[in-house]
Amino acid sequence: MINCLNKRIILTVFLLFITIQFSFSQDSNFDFKNKNVLIVYGGYPPHQPKKFAKKVEKWLVKNNAKVTLSGSTEIYANDKIMSKTDLIIQSVTMLDIKRNELKGLSNAISNGTGLAGFHGGLGDSFRNSTEYQYIVGGQFVAHPGGHVFYDVNIIDKNDFITKNINDFNLKTEQYYMHVDPNNKVLATTKFSGDNDYWIKNAIIPVIWKKQFGKGRVFYCSLGHSMDVFDIIEVKEILKRGLYWASESKFNPEEELLSPLYQN
Numbered sequence: 574m575i576n577c578l579n580k581r582i583i584l585t586v587f588l589l590f591i592t593i594q595f596s597f598s599q600d601s602n603f604d605f606k607n608k609n610v611l612i613v614y615g616g617y618p619p620h621q622p623k624k625f626a627k628k629v630e631k632w633l634v635k636n637n638a639k640v641t642l643s644g645s646t647e648i649y650a651n652d653k654i655m656s657k658t659d660l661i662i663q664s665v666t667m668l669d670i671k672r673n674e675l676k677g678l679s680n681a682i683s684n685g686t687g688l689a690g691f692h693g694g695l696g697d698s699f700r701n702s703t704e705y706q707y708i709v710g711g712q713f714v715a716h717p718g719g720h721v722f723y724d725v726n727i728i729d730k731n732d733f734i735t736k737n738i739n740d741f742n743l744k745t746e747q748y749y750m751h752v753d754p755n756n757k758v759l760a761t762t763k764f765s766g767d768n769d770y771w772i773k774n775a776i777i778p779v780i781w782k783k784q785f786g787k788g789r790v791f792y793c794s795l796g797h798s799m800d801v802f803d804i805i806e807v808k809e810i811l812k813r814g815l816y817w818a819s820e821s822k823f824n825p826e827e828e829l830l831s832p833l834y835q836n
């Protein structure tokens with residue numbers, strides 16, 4: 574009797590597990606409806622920017638997006654392409670950006686082109702450009718201890734991007750970032766202090782969204798290596814984040830300014 578009950582419990586748990594896995598492995602229903610997406614990649618080779626670009630391109634094309642790939646930020650200075658772009662996905666770590674390129678990028682986002690990216694590809698792209706950091710809403714400054722185990726805590730469970738996503742943990746670079754305190758933060762991480770003792774219990778945003786002019790900006794600090802994007806939760810966040818950012822021109826502006834400090 575007990576054995577039989579145990580078997581049923583095990584079977585139920587197993588089926589539940591399979592169902593959860595299955596529902597996450599399905600491509601959530603994101604139709605990019607012929608939207609023009611520009612993927613710009615380059616910089617720091619360990620981040621495998623081209624591989625990331627190709628991986629994202631494959632998923633976008635499958636979901637009806639028209640994708641342009643560029644290995645240079647020069648494309649930001651091309652008004653004709655930029656004015657037609659609905660979403661820019663950038664994976665460019667530690668390079669410089671020319672004035673006219675930055676102007677093109679800034680103008681496009683102000684006019685409603687979305688911007689999305691991960692890790693250093695968006696959060697550590699152009700260290701010399703404060704204007705760029707103003708757009709993104711943050712800048713990488715350190716990853717104490719290199720690759721460490723840490724938790725990602727979802728703090729906004731109602732947002733489209735993080736709804737029904739549970740907290741998760743992983744081993745990768747834990748980004749310590751300087752962040753605009755007015756971003757709408759969706760997930761955070763706490764530092765153990767094992768490496769830099771004075772930041773023990775420091776809490777830093779991992780995922781945020783914000784507005785720049787009419788454009789939606791989405792950022793996630795995970796993504797040092799390709800395997801990070803195979804984590805079920807990260808994969809789902811990636812898809813939703815890209816889709817959300819691509820909608821700036823098609824949906825009314827959201828109230829995203831979320832001041833951390835109160836006067």
Ligand SMILES: [Zn+2]
Binds near residue numbers: 620692693
């Ligand atoms: Zn990295």
